[in-house]
Amino acid sequence: MDSYSLLYSSSHRTGLLSGFQRLRSQRRMCDVVLEAGGVSFPCHRALLASSSDYFWALFGETTAERLACSISLPVLTPEGLDAILDFLYSGWLNVSQATLPAVLEAARYLQVEPAVSICEQFIIDGLNAENCCCYANLAERHALTDALEAANQTVAVEMGKLLKERQEDLLRLNIQSLMAVLDADDIPAVKEAELIKMALDWLDENGPIPLLKSNLLLSHLRFGLVASSELTDLSHAHKAMATPLIRSQLTRAQEYHRMGSAQPIKQSRQSTLRASLSRVLLVGGGSSPDWPEQQLLAFDPRSRRFSSLSSSLPLRLRSHCVCSVGGFLFVMGGEEAKDGDEDGKKSVNVATSNQVWRYDPRFDHWKKMESMLERRAQFTCCVVEDVIYAIGGRHKRLDTNAQTSVASAEFYDMATGAWRRGPTMPRPLYGHASAVLDNAIYVSGGVAGHQESSTCTDYQYDHRESSKEFLFWDPNGRTWEKRAPMSIARFGHRLATAHGYIYALLGMYEPFCDIEQYDSVSDHWTRLRPLLIGSFNYGMVTTSSGNLLVFGGRKWSDGREVIVRSVLEYDTKKDRWREICQLPRPLTGTECTLLPLPD
CATH class of the missing domain: 2.120.10.80 (Kelch-type beta propeller)
Structure with missing residues (x-):
């Protein structure tokens, strides 16, 4: 039997995408047109189906769209669709903080997972006090687990600055992220009373909230870190504080303050200082x-x-x-x-x-x-x-x-x-x-x-x-x-x-x-x-x-x-x-x- 060699050309794959991109730019051999926001995008059905699970299913043998010349995608913006099509044809994703929501929406809707991963990494690498709340909401909406965790941590670390300069961002934060932040062990330079006020303001801004959810949110606060003299006033500060669950937590906090010498051995999460490292x-x-x-x-x-x-x-x-x-x-x-x-x-x-x-x-x-x-x-x-x-x-x-x-x-x-x-x-x-x-x-x-x-x-x-x-x-x-x-x-x-x-x-x-x-x-x-x-x-x-x-x-x-x-x-x-x-x-x-x- 004759011997043979199996050789691979890396330039062929790059050239293949370049060829498709050239055909698309010249609108040659395009067999389907995608429409979003009144803008048309001539494309090649085969490349779309091979790059996206959404298009693979859309162009299946039994679907009505498999022979359609034009397909409308009303849920997507032209900017988002254009960025994802550029990615499918070139491997490059053009994304900025301003275009991220539209690009991520298109990537998730069209099931282009590599683009979703790039967007998630973009969020993680660019987190700061100015965008952490917005990115947390975006990550929560699109189930980006790693980005959501990183955004929540950034919100906790930057809480002091957010309370002073960007409180409106906090009031628009999704409830899952807010609960994760209030559960954090390290929220630098912020007193617990400030967190309690912020949580109550959030309830007013986003209400009415079901009782179960408001109880769950407020139970992440540490009432034992509030001075005994302030706890009585808290019980009348908001109607959400008057529920049996929250009143019982306020009562336990008062009891903790009265424990005297036993306080160090009666510590609980409710009374433990938010400082992750000693x-x-x-x-x-x-x-x-x-x-x-x-x-x-x-x-x-x-x-x-x-x-x-x-x-x-x-x-x-x-x-x-x-x-x-x-x-x-x-x-x-x-x-x-x-x-x-x-x-x-x-x-x-x-x-x-x-x-x-x-x-x-x-x-x-x-x-x-x-x-x-x-x-x-x-x-x-x-x-x-x-x-x-x-x-x-x-x-x-x-x-x-x-x-x-x-x-x-x-x-x-x-x-x-x-x-x-x-x-x-x-x-x-x-x-x-x-x-x-x-x-x-x-x-x-x-x-x-x-x-x-x-x-x-x-x-x-x-x-x-x-x-x-x-x-x-x-x-x-x-x-x-x-x-x-x-x-x-x-x-x-x-x-x-x-x-x-x-x-x-x-x-x-x-x-x-x-x-x-x-x-x-x-x-x-x-x-x-x-x-x-x-x-x-x-x-x-x-x-x-x-x-x-x-x-x-x-x-x-x-x-x-x-x-x-x-x-x-x-x-x-x-x-x-x-x-x-x-x-x-x-x-x-x-x-x-x-x-x-x-x-």
Whole structure:
């Protein structure tokens, strides 16, 4: 049998379309005329049938149109039909924002799916505040799923601008898109009360709306984000708010505001802030270790930008602890610094605190909660299943001014708003660190203090007393257990959990650059790459990606302490450090946590 070759010419297909386009422009060999809006378009029946399911069916063997010389398409505009015919004859689709509705209508009606896909991509690529509502309506009408989702997301992101400049576009938005937008987890720079007013205006503009639909629309609003004083007025703001379903949601929102200490563990979608990603909140600290500031800084890991919150800490604190539960910030203990006057000279008076303050970012409100059972500074705190644990620390005796270390642990019962005692550690400890892995608490390092020690400043401790000890406590159990000790004795360091491991890093004393990783399965520590220049008294947080961010702190330079502005990132998977940005000013003694914040 003779061999043969099968070869393909790409130019033939292009030439074939070019030939048909030339015949069409010259009106030669055309066997059918399409009419739209009084305009005639001579075409070739064979090319139409081979390119469109609509024409394939229209020119079938049993249809009346198969032999017709002229076919009227009254639902299409001349501009839309002309653009689709150009596409069928050339492969090029001429579309703009002005012609898009007519072109998409023609493409969908004539079942030219490649043209429909091009229109959908045109919508997705061109979305902005000026056209997102119009494009959402267009995508919803023609069932363009991807374009509709993208348009709805753009409406949510641009809601603040739309409410100020293009509210008429919002009032013409289709109800499916409006519900999707009101269901979004991230609507920047817009208060919930503004969304409620917009939804009620939409109902007035598009009414009358069936009760079922208006209930469904309003149920996507988050009434728990509205202040309690405003909820009563809302129930009378519109007849749609008086339905049993919506009134019940308003009642639940009022009940949530009255829950007091239990609010963080009673969060629901109705009361959750519309912020898809948490930001790092830097609480306290300052440019001097002796005089802490009351500042609150927010850091956005995506843009790497800092912003100051309008609110500030109720107290000047150092050696305090912070954590977040249910969208609330908790600030606990520490040493409260106040202005003093000794022999006519200004001084700083310091007293150890057991106070607990809770900050609600939704309403920019601080509330004093039940105080801890013990006054604590240089202690550690952690959160296990929405329960806050405060462990160890030290405090200054008011009568003798001596330092007393504590071995106690306590936890905060949010349901009752009370602190309760947990199992005592084997010995008093301060300057230690803690982390949570698999709902168990691990505590490392620190100084095993005595019940009373002589008065000394924060960092005048003998580092030879620092501990390598590593303790484990399952909150369901009753006792602390020892695990494999760290390879380095640490004080004033940090622990962090990422990718199933615990990381111990940096600290007050040499070797303060070293990092090690703990594997709970093998109960083993592994030394990692050290930071070139160590620091202490810094803030640290674990990001959602598992990387560690280190903010500011102090380091030794030319034999003296220097407060730094650097923000460092440690990649736990690659064991690599890098500086990603700088703080607005030098900062030491800050404490960090992740918290959803309004824009």
